[in-house]
Amino acid sequence: MRISKTLQSKGRIAAVVAAFAVVGVAAGCGSDSSSSTTPAKVDTAAPAETTAAVADVKGKKVVLVSCFDQNPWCKIYNHTIIDGLKAAGVDVTYLEDGFDPNVQVQNLKQAIAAKPDAVLVVASDDNSIVPAVTQAKAAGVPIFNLNGRAADGSIPNLTSSILANQKQLGQYAAENLIEGIKAEGKTGGNLIAITGTAGTNTAKDRMEAFNEVLAKNPTFKLVATEDGSWDQVKSAKIAQQLFAKYANQGGIQGAYGMADYMAAGIIQSAKQANLPLGVKNKGLIVTGSNCFKVGIDAIKAGEQYGTATQAPSVEGEFVFPLIIDFLAGKKIEALNQKEEGRVTADTLGEFGEVCSLA
Amino acid sequence: MTEVQQSPRQGRRARALGIMPVLLLVAMVVMFFVIPALKGTSPTDFNVYNAFQDWSALSLLALALGITVIAGEFDLSVLAMYSLGAMVAVQTGTSSPVLGVVLAVAAAGLIGLVQGLIVAKLRINSMTVTLGGYLTVLGLVNIIGGNASVPYKNVNVGISLDDPILSFFSIRSLITIAIFAIVFLVLRYTVLGRNLRAMGGERRATRIAGVRADPLLVGCFVASAMLAALGGSLLGYSLATAIPDLGFGPLIFAITAVLLGGVALAGGRGSALGIAAGAFTLALLNELFGLMATPDYISDLITGGLLFIVTIISAPDLFGWWRSVRAAKVTTPEQEPVALEKS
Numbered sequence A: 001m002r003i004s005k006t007l008q009s010k011g012r013i014a015a016v017v018a019a020f021a022v023v024g025v026a027a028g029c030g031s032d033s034s035s036s037t038t039p040a041k042v043d044t045a046a047p048a049e050t051t052a053a054v055a056d057v058k059g060k061k062v063v064l065v066s067c068f069d070q071n072p073w074c075k076i077y078n079h080t081i082i083d084g085l086k087a088a089g090v091d092v093t094y095l096e097d098g099f100d101p102n103v104q105v106q107n108l109k110q111a112i113a114a115k116p117d118a119v120l121v122v123a124s125d126d127n128s129i130v131p132a133v134t135q136a137k138a139a140g141v142p143i144f145n146l147n148g149r150a151a152d153g154s155i156p157n158l159t160s161s162i163l164a165n166q167k168q169l170g171q172y173a174a175e176n177l178i179e180g181i182k183a184e185g186k187t188g189g190n191l192i193a194i195t196g197t198a199g200t201n202t203a204k205d206r207m208e209a210f211n212e213v214l215a216k217n218p219t220f221k222l223v224a225t226e227d228g229s230w231d232q233v234k235s236a237k238i239a240q241q242l243f244a245k246y247a248n249q250g251g252i253q254g255a256y257g258m259a260d261y262m263a264a265g266i267i268q269s270a271k272q273a274n275l276p277l278g279v280k281n282k283g284l285i286v287t288g289s290n291c292f293k294v295g296i297d298a299i300k301a302g303e304q305y306g307t308a309t310q311a312p313s314v315e316g317e318f319v320f321p322l323i324i325d326f327l328a329g330k331k332i333e334a335l336n337q338k339e340e341g342r343v344t345a346d347t348l349g350e351f352g353e354v355c356s357l358a
Numbered sequence B: 001m002t003e004v005q006q007s008p009r010q011g012r013r014a015r016a017l018g019i020m021p022v023l024l025l026v027a028m029v030v031m032f033f034v035i036p037a038l039k040g041t042s043p044t045d046f047n048v049y050n051a052f053q054d055w056s057a058l059s060l061l062a063l064a065l066g067i068t069v070i071a072g073e074f075d076l077s078v079l080a081m082y083s084l085g086a087m088v089a090v091q092t093g094t095s096s097p098v099l100g101v102v103l104a105v106a107a108a109g110l111i112g113l114v115q116g117l118i119v120a121k122l123r124i125n126s127m128t129v130t131l132g133g134y135l136t137v138l139g140l141v142n143i144i145g146g147n148a149s150v151p152y153k154n155v156n157v158g159i160s161l162d163d164p165i166l167s168f169f170s171i172r173s174l175i176t177i178a179i180f181a182i183v184f185l186v187l188r189y190t191v192l193g194r195n196l197r198a199m200g201g202e203r204r205a206t207r208i209a210g211v212r213a214d215p216l217l218v219g220c221f222v223a224s225a226m227l228a229a230l231g232g233s234l235l236g237y238s239l240a241t242a243i244p245d246l247g248f249g250p251l252i253f254a255i256t257a258v259l260l261g262g263v264a265l266a267g268g269r270g271s272a273l274g275i276a277a278g279a280f281t282l283a284l285l286n287e288l289f290g291l292m293a294t295p296d297y298i299s300d301l302i303t304g305g306l307l308f309i310v311t312i313i314s315a316p317d318l319f320g321w322w323r324s325v326r327a328a329k330v331t332t333p334e335q336e337p338v339a340l341e342k343s
Helices: A002-027 A048-054 A072-087 A101-113 A127-139 A166-183 A201-215 A232-245 A260-272 A293-300 A312-327 A345-351 B008-038 B045-070 B078-092 B097-122 B126-144 B155-162 B171-189 B191-201 B203-208 B213-239 B249-260 B272-291 B296-313 B318-342
Strands: A061-066 A091-096 A118-121 A143-147 A160-164 A189-195 A220-227 A254-257 A285-287 A306-308 A335-338 A342-344
Touching (some): A061 A072, A061 A101, A072 A091, A072 A312, A091 A101, A101 A118, A101 A127, A101 B045, A101 B213, A101 B249, A101 B272, A118 A127, A118 A312, A127 A143, A127 B155, A127 B213, A143 A312, A160 A166, A166 A189, A166 A201, A166 A220, A166 A254, A166 A285, A166 A306, A189 A201, A189 A232, A189 A260, A201 A220, A220 A232, A232 A254, A232 A260, A254 A260, A260 A285, A260 A293, A293 A306, A293 A342, A293 A345, A312 A335, A342 A345, B008 B272, B045 B171, B045 B213, B045 B249, B045 B272, B078 B097, B078 B126, B078 B213, B078 B249, B097 B213, B155 B213, B171 B191, B171 B272, B191 B203, B191 B213, B203 B213, B249 B272, B249 B296, B272 B296
Parallel strands (some): A061 A091, A143 A160, A160 A335, A189 A220, A254 A285
Antiparallel strands (some): A306 A342
């Protein structure tokens, strides 16, 4: 009896350890994440000289430290870069962080310790990578900041920044709202902005440009700017609260969701609040950004006035030729910015396809 | 005098579960070296250092939570205290990092005191009280930080804290090891520790035995808040940033580490050493994920699965339930004909 009870306890431990061993082995599974997705290509040609550089970069090592595949934008952006580099023979390691700054810094330090030929980072939090970037510089590891402007403390230690033009994206959002509201015959209105993670340079830069446009159009007033944290559900909830708050203060005429899926949350809340949507209904004008299929569909349905590009595949295709150039020994500029496009029903023919990948 | 007597069976079970964290850690260490070898790579000194860094970032949070679990409570607010620690330290510790940490720990301790008093004096469930505490403190952190992440101007502090020492360690991880050592000694060799476990196992009996449970409980919440804030402030310096809302990742790590560390969710069982081992097991697993470039969804799957399995296997009634299932199987064939006759 005593032995059997002891065995029960030991069996319990053995079961835990065995289960643990199984899940541990699984950690090694699927580790070649860099080959799991092949995004659709777009007609954005790489610079001609890049082709000649390809032969010089075979076997070079690059580590991409970035947001995870569960985010549709990140998935296409990251894998466009990975596929482009791999096609040139570059050995790419992809470390995901799920927008967790602590995990990202751990990954970044691990990448730096491996002393690859280049580290590419899409910062989850601009400030939190400053010490790691400083260490990369000290260790002689070239480090590239991608997508959003780096914190001031990182910039001197970066090899280069390859960015989307975030200010253009904010500018286009404001222009879309003003144009849409004017198309309804109104001369001004109350606007709200639900942003990506507050405090990041991406959100700051977009809002700065957004406000610059409003400054030239003083009849349009930004009554609330709230942090939607790149989250559709949170954005919908914030929109619902703001619609209620301003219902007796002239209402809301225009809403900016910093990504199209956030704009989708705003549209959802407007419908729940029985607010009319779009120019045709002389209703709420909504604009997004970052170019998602949900935004394009909403524009086609007349529920969203516009968006702006930053299509992940196009942004990714802007990045990898520059990295290949660098690996081939060519000098690249400290700041490289991708020009963005404004998307409305009028320009769907130009951007509709490329904006429907995510 | 205050130890609650265990039956021989409970004693065997407690001993068996007591060595589980060590066995898991050994298994993890083996896997940490074997699995990369199967893929043609191998961990370096840096990977071990990085695992210690991850451990030092999150293990104090696990310890903060674990202490309350051992006491038979559950402090959900540790996550917000962790953010508060970073925010206060980063905002106030530019010229004197030590002062920043002291202020952060003191502020959290004060809030922990309020929560502890509410739980102890009003006999309210700690989950609900600390859920309120979590939301309130998180709101406070957002107000202090202006609803945005706040950079720490003295970047060199973080770099110094994280400088490798003896290849594997850093000042930050050595501080964390020292804190764990102190808590281990207190829990293992003092009346305070014995009373805490006894209170977690059987609070009413402990009160009858003459232990002043209320001050102990209040002290437990104060210590929990202070440990979480200390962990957060060190992380804030290391990242040179205070981030108002870190998401639930750190809390998931802490809960998993506590359970892997052999702490009973029902209270009364667990040690600082076990929590340290549980946290280091997870830190090694995280480092293994990084080393193998494991996709995030697989990492989540594995961590979640591990939490699930350990929770089930350490359940107090698991074998009782299993015995009853087996007994039912044995008796069912004889009962079936009777049921048919009745129908």
